[in-house]
Amino acid sequence: MKVRAPSRDGAYFDVQKLIHGLSLHTICEEAKCPNISECWGRGTATFQILGDTCTRACRYCYVNSGKPSEPVDPLEPLRLAQAAAQMQLKHVVVTSVDRDDVPDKGAAHYAATIRAIKAKLPNASVEVLTPDFMDVEEQALQTVIGARPEVFNHNIETVRRLHRKMRGGRADYDKALWLLQRAKEIADYPVLTKSGIIVGLGETNDEVVDTLRDLRAHGVDVVTIGQYLQPSAKHAEIDRWVHPDEFRWFREQGEAMGFGTVFSGPLVRSSYRADEQRHAAETGRGAVAY
């Protein structure tokens, strides 16, 4: 796989300057996303709230893991909204680290962020890619959905058999499915739900299809499927390189199940061209492969 290096005449460095200048974080940088040149070059980015240190240590994730040294920054939502406005985003994607050290697991901060974006950019849609809000799931969902994000995303990440092995601790495949279904039940507006699967972690193609079936059975509208890239020697090894034909096959399987859209390809990430994913699902344009 080849990706483009950042170009100095594009929007890449403008995005970088703005984000660093406002002391914001992005999952694009924190997770060393291979699409950063393309996405930032298009003037988009995915914001990461609640700091730069995650209280979990998933075996595939490069985001810094440990005990956060800083409390949650109450002004972060305002700075993020300011950045989104300066970038003239029409679809703002927000994710976070896990904050198991915070009683509500960051749910109120998510809600404050959504509200700040909507106040500053009333015509923009907001997509949140949330953690699992372990032990406070119902309350946290009420809080987040109460702020009315257009897209609620929670990544299942991998197949049932590997879920706990890759995500560790008390991570729960069925709870992830429940979260996605419950978000839709709580919403009194047509929220789009979305989830993502990483392949190359040791799963079989049939298990991927089983996971697609589980997601669809829980009302998920949009699914992303992308190749795992080992971010360091400490992380899980790549089990296999999935062929583009197999990605196409996943897309066809998902399409047959009735997903609004399926983004499936080696470099697809949860937030990759998220604006297009939403548009495709809402307009019934159907599944797309990259």
Ligand code: SF4
């Ligand atoms: S795919 Fe998502 S995380 Fe990766 S660079 Fe693009 S916006 Fe950032």
